[in-house]
Amino acid sequence: MAKTYDYLFKLLLIGDSGVGKTSILFRFSEDAFNISFISTIGIDFKIRTIDLDGKKVKLQIWDTAGQERFRTITTAYYRGSMGIMLVYDVTNEKSFENIKNWIRNIEENASADVEKMILGNKCDLDAKRQVSKERGEQLAIEYQIKFVETSAKDSLNVEYAFYTLARDIKAKMEKKQEASNPPGARSGAHQLRANEQQRKPTSWLSRCSVL
Amino acid sequence: MDKPAEMSQKDYVEDGQNKLIIKCKFCGSKILDKKSAKYIMQEKELPFMQQDTRKGGEVQIETINQFYHVENMYTFENIGFTHTVANHKYLSCADCYAGPLGYYEIDTKHSYVALTRVEHC
Ligand SMILES: Nc1nc2c(ncn2[C@@H]2O[C@H](COP(=O)(O)OP(=O)(O)OP(=O)(O)O)[C@@H](O)[C@H]2O)c(=O)[nH]1
Ligand SMILES: [Mg+2]
Numbered sequence: 001m002a003k004t005y006d007y008l009f010k011l012l013l014i015g016d017s018g019v020g021k022t023s024i025l026f027r028f029s030e031d032a033f034n035i036s037f038i039s040t041i042g043i044d045f046k047i048r049t050i051d052l053d054g055k056k057v058k059l060q061i062w063d064t065a066g067q068e069r070f071r072t073i074t075t076a077y078y079r080g081s082m083g084i085m086l087v088y089d090v091t092n093e094k095s096f097e098n099i100k101n102w103i104r105n106i107e108e109n110a111s112a113d114v115e116k117m118i119l120g121n122k123c124d125l126d127a128k129r130q131v132s133k134e135r136g137e138q139l140a141i142e143y144q145i146k147f148v149e150t151s152a153k154d155s156l157n158v159e160y161a162f163y164t165l166a167r168d169i170k171a172k173m174e175k176k177q178e179a180s181n182p183p184g185a186r187s188g189a190h191q192l193r194a195n196e197q198q199r200k201p202t203s204w205l206s207r208c209s210v211l
Numbered sequence: 212m213d214k215p216a217e218m219s220q221k222d223y224v225e226d227g228q229n230k231l232i233i234k235c236k237f238c239g240s241k242i243l244d245k246k247s248a249k250y251i252m253q254e255k256e257l258p259f260m261q262q263d264t265r266k267g268g269e270v271q272i273e274t275i276n277q278f279y280h281v282e283n284m285y286t287f288e289n290i291g292f293t294h295t296v297a298n299h300k301y302l303s304c305a306d307c308y309a310g311p312l313g314y315y316e317i318d319t320k321h322s323y324v325a326l327t328r329v330e331h332c
């Protein structure tokens with residue numbers, strides 16, 4: 001069957017337990033009584049299709065399990081990922097301080113040119129806030145990473161964050177293509193196939209055993 | 212005569228494929244484009260979407276026999292994959308957790324979507 005998309009990006013959500021990674025990935029639900037079969041097993045990843053400047057982009061977004069600590073997330077985990085959302089909780093100082101540890105972990109284990117973005121989640125909980133927006137912005141400037149405060153609860157900036165990260169990856173990819181191929185002799189589909197070959201060895205069976 | 216849970220083929224299948232766009236029954240999230248999956252008949256047990264917690268820890272299941280077969284996971288518009296259970300992952304709506312809408316086979320990397328668990332538009 002012919003390829004029905006232009007780009008495929010693998011994204012990862014990372015951050016301390018309880019910051020809201022799973023809530024960001026799914027539509028927020030506080031209905032604890034709605035015990036669906038799915039929520040008891042938990043979601044590994046999802047595929048979303050978005051339109052970016054006329055291109056059809058498939059996002060494969062991986063959640064990370066709560067017990068996971070930056071010490072235990074290693075190369076195998078990051079393999080193939082092109083974008084990482086670093087999430088902290090604005091009502092939890094510790095989760096903010098740990099962003100630096102997460103970044104160090106990414107630098108040690110992920111591919112050097114992975115796109116990153118910092119999300120300060122739960123910004124709807126202003127009364128409980130421990131980390132000001134300014135401190136988030138400051139950290140982002142320090143690392144030269146994009147930053148936005150989000151609320152999974154109010155669906156605030158969540159879409160924006162994924163589109164922004166995806167757009168940055170796409171821009172980086174197109175730049176690389178231009179650098180390595182003379183104009184005219186290239187196509188998005190071409191590049192995509194090359195990437196898929198690369199990703200093959202990381203069958204997500206092997207990834208699952210890591211989880 | 213069709214079994215009660217069976218859906219009329221001619222309304223949903225054309226040239227062996229899904230004639231219509233497939234969406235989530237609960238939130239309308241788009242799952243598959245029209246004509247992107249093969250219609251197949253096979254008997255398979257799937258857990259119910261809502262589990263009655265009063266019945267203890269046992270998972271309540273039903274047999275389903277009509278599926279859309281998706282060979283490449285990137286054919287999906289929007290879909291969620293659960294953690295692995297035995298030899299497969301369950302499929303869920305990418306937006307609202309509804310599911311299992313079907314399952315994904317680890318060995319073959321193929322996905323199967325139950326006709327009765329999705330909306331045809
Ligand atoms: N008020 C508010 N609560 C949130 C928000 N996002 C998540 N929560 C709540 O925070 C708690 C933890 O959210 P999760 O999404 O499970 O956090 P997680 O990062 O996936 O946690 P682990 O899976 O343990 O790593 C839940 O009770 C959510 O309801 C938000 O934006 N606002
Ligand atoms: Mg989680």
Ligand SMILES: [Zn+2]
Nearest residue numbers: 235238304307
């Ligand atoms: Zn849904």
